[in-house]
Each structure stands twice: as structure tokens, then as C-alpha cells.
Amino acid sequence: MERHLACTVDEMGKGxxxxxxxxxxxxxxxxxxxxxxxxxxxxxxxxxxxxxxxDLEGDEILCPLHMARFDVRTxxxxxxxxxIALQTYAVEIEDGKVYVIR
Numbered sequence: 001m002e003r004h005l006a007c008t009v010d011e012m013g014k015g016x017x018x019x020x021x022x023x024x025x026x027x028x029x030x031x032x033x034x035x036x037x038x039x040x041x042x043x044x045x046x047x048x049x050x051x052x053x054x055d056l057e058g059d060e061i062l063c064p065l066h067m068a069r070f071d072v073r074t075x076x077x078x079x080x081x082x083x084i085a086l087q088t089y090a091v092e093i094e095d096g097k098v099y100v101i102r
Contacts, residue, residue: 005099012028012098019052025040026089028051043082044082060072069082
């Protein structure tokens with residue numbers, strides 16, 4: 001596992017998300033409380049970017065394509081049509097920088 005610089009804390013507002021490019025794209029989320037989470041970028045129901053197009057409502061990622069919901073902390077699907085969990089990644093904050101471990 002390697003630590004990858006994602007952004008600085010100040011580069012992401014609360015309640016926002018973005019896609020981190022790489023061999024396997026990762027969605028990075030910042031909750032309304034300021035916590036950072038990282039998951040696989042593609043919805044497990046359909047290939048749809050969660051970092052680009054999803055909404056974060058509390059602890060739930062909402063994929064707007066077919067309204068699948070996932071727990072941002074665990075990746076667990078919360079309703080149909082999603083039945084497969086998202087891969088999750090550890091996030092570390094150090095000196096105002098956000099790192100994703102993958």
C-alpha cells in the first residue's frame with residue numbers, strides 16, 4: 001500500500017467530492033462535518049463516477065444514475081439497485097494535506 005497526496009484540506013469544501021485519477025480512480029469525499037473519506041470512484045451498479053456526479057447526504061453517497069446509496073464510511077450498499085460494496089481506502093491528514101492510502 002502506498003500513500004498518495006490527494007489535495008490540501010483547504011482545496012475541498014465541506015459536502016464536496018472529487019475524482020482522483022490513477023490506475024484505479026478513487027472518489028474523495030469531505031462530509032459536512034469536515035471528515036474525509038475515499039472509495040472506489042465507480043458505482044458498483046453501473047459504471048458511473050461517484051467523485052464527479054454523486055451527492056453526499058450525511059454518511060450516504062447517492063449515485064444519481066439509478067439512486068443507489070452507499071455508506072461513505074464502509075462502502076456498504078444501502079439500497080437497491082446496488083448490491084455490491086464499494087472498495088474503501090484509508091485517508092490520513094498531515095500538515096494540512098490529505099493523503100489516500102491505496
